[in-house]
Amino acid sequence: MSVQVEHLVRYAPGSTQRLLNDVSLDVPTGAFVALVGPSGAGKTTLLRAIAGLDTFEQGTLLLDGQTMGTMRDRARKIGFVFQNYALFPHMTVAKNIAFGLDVLPRSERPSRSAIAARVQELLDLMQIPDAGASYPARLSGGQRQRVALARALATGPKLLLLDEPFGALDPIVRRSIRTWLKALHERLGLTTILVTHDQDEAVEIADRIVVMQHGQIVQDATPEDLNRNPQTAFVMEFLGEAPSFNGVVQDSLMIPDEAGLLPFAVNASVSPGPITAMLRPYEIQICSPDERSAQEPALSLIAEGSRNGYRHYRAQLAERSVPFSIPDCTENTVEIQASGFLDISRARLFRDGERCG
Numbered sequence: 001m002s003v004q005v006e007h008l009v010r011y012a013p014g015s016t017q018r019l020l021n022d023v024s025l026d027v028p029t030g031a032f033v034a035l036v037g038p039s040g041a042g043k044t045t046l047l048r049a050i051a052g053l054d055t056f057e058q059g060t061l062l063l064d065g066q067t068m069g070t071m072r073d074r075a076r077k078i079g080f081v082f083q084n085y086a087l088f089p090h091m092t093v094a095k096n097i098a099f100g101l102d103v104l105p106r107s108e109r110p111s112r113s114a115i116a117a118r119v120q121e122l123l124d125l126m127q128i129p130d131a132g133a134s135y136p137a138r139l140s141g142g143q144r145q146r147v148a149l150a151r152a153l154a155t156g157p158k159l160l161l162l163d164e165p166f167g168a169l170d171p172i173v174r175r176s177i178r179t180w181l182k183a184l185h186e187r188l189g190l191t192t193i194l195v196t197h198d199q200d201e202a203v204e205i206a207d208r209i210v211v212m213q214h215g216q217i218v219q220d221a222t223p224e225d226l227n228r229n230p231q232t233a234f235v236m237e238f239l240g241e242a243p244s245f246n247g248v249v250q251d252s253l254m255i256p257d258e259a260g261l262l263p264f265a266v267n268a269s270v271s272p273g274p275i276t277a278m279l280r281p282y283e284i285q286i287c288s289p290d291e292r293s294a295q296e297p298a299l300s301l302i303a304e305g306s307r308n309g310y311r312h313y314r315a316q317l318a319e320r321s322v323p324f325s326i327p328d329c330t331e332n333t334v335e336i337q338a339s340g341f342l343d344i345s346r347a348r349l350f351r352d353g354e355r356c357g
């Protein structure tokens, strides 16, 4: 199922505050989109509007090119899992999963045996084939999340809306459920929109990341594009550690304010004046003192060990220390407490928070 949101505006009830401020989003059938952004950005509000759980004052919402039908039509086509969407504790797992089918009017409800078969199929799919007779209290957190997903999938929805569905899980279970969800999405040909606070999760699972801030979409791109071409300093910072360096552009040269950083050439289109350079720790390079013999070495390096395929360091500048890392496999040997200069020429440039180079 495709989702098209056009110029959506939603006000806080009884107020002129815009919770969603002219939001447009196009999600083609089969896409896996992650909605990310700081707390209060409007992610849940947008998801609820798409689900039809909340109304909106302006704009259009189209599912498969049509305005939304009745609530019941929607309920069958859209599966939701919200973070605090608890299972019914007094029902077995099987009854929980069957709920959406059991409550259908008799004329539409599958036979008892068809419902039982569907429940078993979902239990098998969730890799908890024997859990049907258990009560939710007997399950682990990860198993409960799977049951919540199974319940959302029982009516055969075409669109899956997930609001922090793995929030309560420990990182290891979370990682395995994430991989499994991606495979499920592909296998069932679903369209999935996932709200998550976990940037790594978004990058790993989604084919598109939509970043929200103040009720607006600030960028909508593939994970690679978002990392390579963040349109604002906020997006750059939001997606991961991003040391920033103030300086000034003169004659197409960025001259950092702090000692210990090498000036670097910038594109001629970048106008002179104050500027902020930001880059990832692994994009910072170290220059040994003898390459710049005219200057005294201006910083010292502190090794912080290896992690995730990188060797991590902190470079001590006059007023602060800056994280940087190099791939573990590199031949480059940076000695503990070695000194040198930082080359930040791979930085993106921002002015007033907007990308300018």
Ligand SMILES: Nc1ncnc2c1ncn2[C@@H]1O[C@H](COP(=O)(O)OP(=O)(O)OP(=O)(O)O)[C@@H](O)[C@H]1O
Pocket: 012, 013, 019, 037, 038, 039, 040, 041, 042, 043, 044, 045, 046
């Ligand atoms: N019914 C409401 N009345 C007034 N304000 C509301 C209402 N619902 C949400 N808000 C406000 O709208 C803003 C967006 O909320 P929303 O829950 O969509 O953010 P979010 O991005 O999902 O945040 P989080 O990551 O914390 O879940 C918040 O400032 C919230 O306080």
